Amino acid sequence: MPTRHATSDRLLYAQSGGVTAVINATAAGVIEAARARGVPVYAARNGILGALREELIDTRKETRAAVAALRHTPGGAFGSCRYKLKSLEANRAEYERLIEVFRAHDIRWFLYNGGNDSADTALKISQLGKAMKYDIRCIGVPKTVDNDLAVTDCCPGFGSVAKYTAVSTLEASLDVASMASTSTKVFILEVMGRHAGWIAAAAGLAGDGADAPPHLILFPENVFDEAAFLAKVKATVERVGWCTVVASEGIRNAAGQFLADAGTRDAFGHVQLGGVAPTLAELVKGKLGYKVHWALPDYLQRSARHLASRVDAEQAYAVGKAAVDCALAGMNAVMPAIVRTSDAPYRWKIEPAPLAKIANHEKKLPKGFIRKDGFGITAAARRYLAPLIAGESAPPTKNGLPVYVQLKNVAVAKKLAPWPPG
Numbered sequence: 001m002p003t004r005h006a007t008s009d010r011l012l013y014a015q016s017g018g019v020t021a022v023i024n025a026t027a028a029g030v031i032e033a034a035r036a037r038g039v040p041v042y043a044a045r046n047g048i049l050g051a052l053r054e055e056l057i058d059t060r061k062e063t064r065a066a067v068a069a070l071r072h073t074p075g076g077a078f079g080s081c082r083y084k085l086k087s088l089e090a091n092r093a094e095y096e097r098l099i100e101v102f103r104a105h106d107i108r109w110f111l112y113n114g115g116n117d118s119a120d121t122a123l124k125i126s127q128l129g130k131a132m133k134y135d136i137r138c139i140g141v142p143k144t145v146d147n148d149l150a151v152t153d154c155c156p157g158f159g160s161v162a163k164y165t166a167v168s169t170l171e172a173s174l175d176v177a178s179m180a181s182t183s184t185k186v187f188i189l190e191v192m193g194r195h196a197g198w199i200a201a202a203a204g205l206a207g208d209g210a211d212a213p214p215h216l217i218l219f220p221e222n223v224f225d226e227a228a229f230l231a232k233v234k235a236t237v238e239r240v241g242w243c244t245v246v247a248s249e250g251i252r253n254a255a256g257q258f259l260a261d262a263g264t265r266d267a268f269g270h271v272q273l274g275g276v277a278p279t280l281a282e283l284v285k286g287k288l289g290y291k292v293h294w295a296l297p298d299y300l301q302r303s304a305r306h307l308a309s310r311v312d313a314e315q316a317y318a319v320g321k322a323a324v325d326c327a328l329a330g331m332n333a334v335m336p337a338i339v340r341t342s343d344a345p346y347r348w349k350i351e352p353a354p355l356a357k358i359a360n361h362e363k364k365l366p367k368g369f370i371r372k373d374g375f376g377i378t379a380a381a382r383r384y385l386a387p388l389i390a391g392e393s394a395p396p397t398k399n400g401l402p403v404y405v406q407l408k409n410v411a412v413a414k415k416l417a418p419w420p421p422g
């Protein structure tokens with residue numbers, strides 16, 4: 001049974017971390033479900049920073065059509081951020097500020113839409129509510145293209161980047177195969193996934209069989225072995241005529257160093273990655289003498305809403321709706337997790353899971369998903385991945401371009417002194 005709430009009570013929704021092709025579908029799920037229950041929704045501008053700065057957006061000013069259009073609009077409609085709250089002991093003022101903002105605007109439910117760092121933030125805020133005697137229900141809402149959240153079977157955002165990666169691997173392979181006898185012999189695609197090889201694994205869906213692309217997948221779960229890599233590329237080119245390689249941005253050498261450390265760090269201390277493909281291309285060119293092309297789709301892969309997976313878009317919407325159900329049922333410090341009940345036909349449901357089991361955990365590819373030679377995926381991986389890229393969910397188009405919505409994002413009047421103070 002839903003808990004009783006005062007008519008002045010509001011729900012605050014915020015987006016966090018790297019955005020996805022379907023994170024706004026989750027926003028639509030949140031806003032539509034809350035509207036149906038008569039609960040006003042504020043959104044924080046740029047994630048938790050908007051909550052700290054009291055930069056709140058009144059989603060009641062958005063039309064039904066605009067909210068519905070979020071279901072097919074990529075990016076983060078309210079802005080996102082990478083900002084890690086310190087521990088309560090280390091920065092009490094920050095937490096007190098959050099409570100002050102929540103209190104000033106009658107925020108009784110906080111829904112934080114992000115990955116494992118964001119689950120940690122959501123958990124801390126729920127603890128802070130208790131510590132500071134302010135009644136706030138905090139729900140984590142899953143999202144990450146990296147698919148590395150614990151407990152949930154998959155993460156909204158992943159299915160679409162997986163589809164983009166598998167399709168791009170297939171298409172680029174047809175291209176390189178066409179001219180391999182006189183031109184490019186090796187194509188290298190670099191994909192995201194900081195520490196976990198889920199996106200790289202999805203490339204494996206492009207083909208099945210000994211000589212089908214991708215011929216090599218480089219997973220961050222394995223140590224990069226230069227000699228084995230070059231030997232496999234050479235053998236593939238000699239046998240097949242060409243070779244497609246998919247490399248995770250997060251691969252490391254035996255010393256544990258990223259091959260593609262861009263030299264900058266974010267607020268979480270994460271190294272900015274990107275550049276494995278050119279590094280590998282140089283290696284192949286230098287050591288084997290083949291002509292190489294490489295691609296770094298970077299943000300293209302996680303924003304490619306035109307190629308979104310229908311399953312992913314549906315799950316993204318469903319977790320938003322379920323998060324509202326959890327919040328209004330009085331739950332705290334939980335996340336609606338996707339539970340797979342069958343591979344074929346693919347069936348899933350949503351169940352709340354404790355944030356404490358999710359925060360700061362990283363779910364790597366299971367050993368059983370990586371082929372024995374280390375360069376491909378197993379049948380078990382295919383069974384897991386295949387349903388997640390299923391179905392199309394194309395956005396409406398006009399003049400050949402997708403029609404995406406731009407929200408009005410009307411600011412709520414501030415009531416407090418600016419933050420940070422001074």
Ligand code: F6P
Binds near residue numbers: 266
């Ligand atoms: O959100 C996950 C992710 O897409 C990673 O795969 C990637 O390494 C990172 O975000 C990039 O982060 P940013 O956009 O903050 O540089």
